[in-house]
Amino acid sequence: MNLSLHCAVPFRRDPGAAGASLPLPGEDLAGIVFVFRLLRDGTYCAAAASDAFCALYRVERHVLRHDAQPVFDAVHPDDLDGFVASLLASARSMRPWQHEYRLRFPDGVEHLISGNALPSLTEQGNVVWNGFLVDVTARRRSAARAELWARHSQLLMEMTTDGIHILDEAGFLVEANDAFAQMLGGAARQMLGMHVSEWNLEWDTPTLRQCFAGLVATPGTAATIDARYRRLDGRRIAVRIYATSTVVEGRAYVYCSSSDVTEEQRMHRELSIAAIAFQGPESMFIADAGRQLVRVNRAFIAATGYQESELAGMDPLAGRIDAAGQACPWLELARSGAWSGELNMRRKNGEVYPVLLDLSAVVDEHGNVDNYVGRETDLSARKAAEREIARLAYYDEPTGFPNRRMLLERLAQSAMDGGRVGALFHIDLDDFKALNDRLGHAAGDRLLHQAGERLLSVAGAGGTVARLKGDEYGVFIDGLGAAGATPSAEALAAGARMLAALNGPYCLDAQALRSTASIGVALACPGTLAGEQLMEQAKLAMCSAKAQGRNTVRIFAPTMQSPYCAQLALEADMARGMQHGEFVLHFQPQHEGGQVVGAELLVRWKHPVKGLLMPGAFIEQAEQGNMIVALGSWVLECACAQLAAWHAHPATAGLSLSVNVSARQFRQADFLAGVADVLRRTGADPARLTIELTESLLIDDVDDTIAKMKALKSMGIGCALDDFGVCYSSLTYLKNLPFAEMKIDQTVIQDLRDPKSAAIVRAIIVLGETLGLKVVAEGVETEDQRAFLSTHGCTRQQGYLHGRPVPLQEFASSLPRHG
Incomplete structure (x- = not known):
């Protein structure tokens, strides 16, 4: 670059500027230091440049000895004219050169440079600058960010309705917004310097002191604190404080945000008191000693159809429909102090609905009745189911x-x-x-x-x-x-x-x-x-x-x-097959919440002549003879052995297995002893075993069924009612038998698009939930079926959608790996 000074400077080149064999000084200079010469002919060169200078401008030192053009090339185009003008002004006036400018390189990197140099004029008429540069890029950016965050913080402090305040490590107030000052009834500027103990009534409690000390000792931690503040006018308020800590210039500070929760806590206390007698969906009422209603909840109003004003003074059982042979609840209550039973009640519109009523008498210290408290559970959905x-x-x-x-x-x-x-x-x-x-x-x-x-x-x-x-x-x-x-x-x-x-x-x-x-x-x-x-x-x-x-x-x-002869032949073939290990087990996964939680064991027969036979080819005939007992015992043994093997690994320890037990096997005199023996020998967890029973067991010898199911329950084994919905299902048996689970048969859920089929499935799920039974859906084959069942509360499912019955090795490959 040629810089024309247009001033009275002799046009002679500095003799020292000649001589290419001399090295350019600067290797021993520290910092971004330079010596520039502006020659009388308008050209310039570097008399000295430090390593840091060369690194900043990305130029070799020897290049600058003859031509300092790379220095100008690196100046941002928008700043170049000002940069040159500043040099010319310094050369003309011989005043110190001070200028800020930007460097920009082809890769997009930019630096903000602050330059300082003292000019001098040599005898030859050359201008020499001795100076240094400072890269202020990071400092300026940091300062800009700090200024921006400061503006943001101040704006947030002013806008928020929470009481923001900052405490130093000793607990003194160093900053607060107007909302905090208003919370305490003072002015923010006047409160600076106050100690936290002057307004926080919990300060002297060990819990708060330890919490504050922890925040100071471990910057960056946070805590939520419930406390009480004393306002400047003496009134006390309840607050919830969200606090965190940080370090600024070596000192710890605790930043707090306080919310006034006085009204919230008052309302919570009132709601808690009311909820003792009036929470939940059940109808609740309180009657006086004269059996007249004095208070009811919304559920009772909704159930009866009466307005609260109409119910005042009414007998809570005025709508009762007497059933033949049923004692009056009031008479029973007078004798025992409590009564529970099912009643049919009549709504205001005449509609009859069933309820389960729990009625209790509240007596004073002398045994006299003060009030009657009743809870009614609407059984309409259950009865409909x-x-x-x-x-x-x-x-x-x-x-x-x-x-x-x-x-x-x-x-x-x-x-x-x-x-x-x-x-x-x-x-x-x-x-x-x-x-x-x-x-x-x-x-x-x-x-x-x-x-x-x-x-x-x-x-x-x-x-x-x-x-x-x-x-x-x-x-x-x-x-x-x-x-x-x-x-x-x-x-x-x-x-x-x-x-x-x-x-x-x-x-x-x-x-x-x-x-x-x-x-x-x-x-x-x-x-x-x-x-x-x-x-x-x-x-x-x-x-x-x-x-x-x-x-x-x-x-x-x-x-x-004569076909019974074929039955005898089949039994003999099955006995041979069991001796030769032809029967195998397949595992059909059961899913819940997107995870495999267990499986149902299904038996297959690898017949040497007929190939792989499904249960339909031999189970029904086996149930007519004695082979089903031997086959069922083998399945139970395999199930318990597999549960014990799974229990040894954390990834599979939570899996459960379901096995089908036939009526003939269940009726065996030594059935319970056999189950107990298998559990003892294998070490299986009985809580992971479910025995599925068919509905035919509910019909024959109910007393024996109940006794055995209770014995299984005492061992820790759960019983499931299998194939529910396709055969006879006595609700009395469901109520009395200790089932833990009911399985909806696949035929019931095959066409959930039909409104009647969908209503039946919903009814089964409601019934199961009402009776406290886990409901499992079988035969889930489509995403629509899965979604429908899950939406209505049946989340445990099995079927082709979740997985077909497969051998153990294939089933195990789909399970999480243990370490």
């Missing part, structure tokens, strides 16, 4: 016809009547599966319903038509042979009418379709067979009708029992 479950227990959901359980009860009732001959028909619709697959399930359900209606028209008012399963119906007609014909002839005639009715065209989606049926008949003579045996005979006869070409009626004959 019970009715829905009862309906589900006796009726088939898709068709609305009675189910297998109701048919069995009808058979039992007929046997009790005695003296009459009946006929049980087992009807199977031929090729229904193919038709259902072709037309869809909705059309299939309509065909099933139409078929049931036709059977009902044949059975008459005294007959019972029940859907057994799938495409199978059961029909029972009582009082055969009364008209003179033989019972067999009448049964065959009724069967023929059923065939004719079922063979007629069905109108489905504007299509006329035909379907045939195979019908088996078993005669029920007085004092002969039980219901299940009779149904087995009718089924054998139906199978015989199918074997004879279908679309026919067959009456049971003893020769049809």
Whole structure:
């Protein structure tokens, strides 16, 4: 760069400026130090430059000896003119050079430089500056940030409604906002220098002193403190203090934010007092000694429909509907001082609703009644759930016809009547599966319903038509042979009418379709067979009708029992399979909250000839013989051994296992002893074992069932009611039996898009929650099913969505690894 001074300076080059062989001084200079020469011809060079100077400008020292252009190149373009002008001004006036400017390099890095130098004029007319530079980039940025934060802090101090104040390490006030001053009734400036003990009544307590000392000793920590302040006018207020600490210039300071919670605490105390008698969703009331209402809660008002003014002075049980044989609660209360029971109450609008009433008398020191306190729990939801479950227990959901359980009860009732001959028909619709697959399930359900209606028209008012399963119906007609014909002839005639009715065209989606049926008949003579045996005979006869070409009626004959020989062969094959280790266990995971919490054990048979057999191929037959006991004992042994193995590792110690126990195994005299022995030998945690029981156990020998379930509970084992919702479910048994869990059968939740199906599932969940049972959903296959169940409180689930039944090694690979 050429700098023209345009002043009376001799145009002679400094002799010392020549001589390229001389090194440029500066290697021994400390700091950003330089010596610049402005020659008479307007050029300049560096007479000396420190290492720090060269590093700052990113230039080699020897380059500057002949040409200092890199120094100017590094100056920010916006600052270059001012930089040059400042040098010229200093050269003309010979005054000290002082200037701030920026450096900018190609990589975007910038520095803010403060330059200082003293000029001198040599005999040759050159201007020489001896000076130094200071890189003030970080300092200026820090100062700007500090100024910004100071403005922010001051603004926050002024805007917040909390009392902000700062204490030094000795507890003296060094800063406070107006809100803090107003909280104490003073002025902020006048309060500076006060000690915290002058307003904080808790200062002398060990807790607060230790907390303050901890904040001072450990900067950066925080604490929340409830305390009381004494205002300058003497009034006391409750405050909540949020405090933290920091160090400024070597001294510790405690920053505090105080909120006045006096009103909040007063309201909390009042609410706490009221909540003692009036919290929760239950209806609550207080009556005086004359049984007149003096106070009720909102739930009671909402439940009865009366306004509070209407309830004043009313008998709280004025809406009670007396039940036959039920003692008056007031009379019982007078005798014992307390009463609890179920009542039917009437709302103001006349609606009747069930409640569970707990009624207590409050007496004075002399034993005289002061008040009566009552709590009513509305049982409407529970009763509705019970009715829905009862309906589900006796009726088939898709068709609305009675189910297998109701048919069995009808058979039992007929046997009790005695003296009459009946006929049980087992009807199977031929090729229904193919038709259902072709037309869809909705059309299939309509065909099933139409078929049931036709059977009902044949059975008459005294007959019972029940859907057994799938495409199978059961029909029972009582009082055969009364008209003179033989019972067999009448049964065959009724069967023929059923065939004719079922063979007629069905109108489905504007299509006329035909379907045939195979019908088996078993005669029920007085004092002969039980219901299940009779149904087995009718089924054998139906199978015989199918074997004879279908679309026919067959009456049971003893020769049809030859399939029992196949039963004996199966039992022998199973015994061989157990000896050779052909039975294996698969684990179907159970999920809760997105985590695997356990599994249900499901048995498989690796048959050497037939391949891998599912339970449906052998369990039902095994339950008819004794092999189910041996198989069940083996499953229980494996389950306990696996639980013990899992317990050894923290990652799997919390997993649980569920095993199915058949009715025959459960009824064994040594069942409980066997369970206790397995637990002892394996060391399994009984709390991680759940035994699943089918509903058939609830029917036979209830006393034995209760005794064994209680014994299992005392061992620490939980019992689950399996397949709930597809069979008979006595609510009395659910109430009395010590179940810990109920499992919703997969068939109940298959179509939750149907409002009725969804309502049934919700009813089951409500019932389980009301009875204090854990509810588990089986057969969860879709995300919609999972979401519906979780939304309504059933979070423990199993099914293909969460995982298929798999061997132990594959199941274990999906579990968390232990260290």
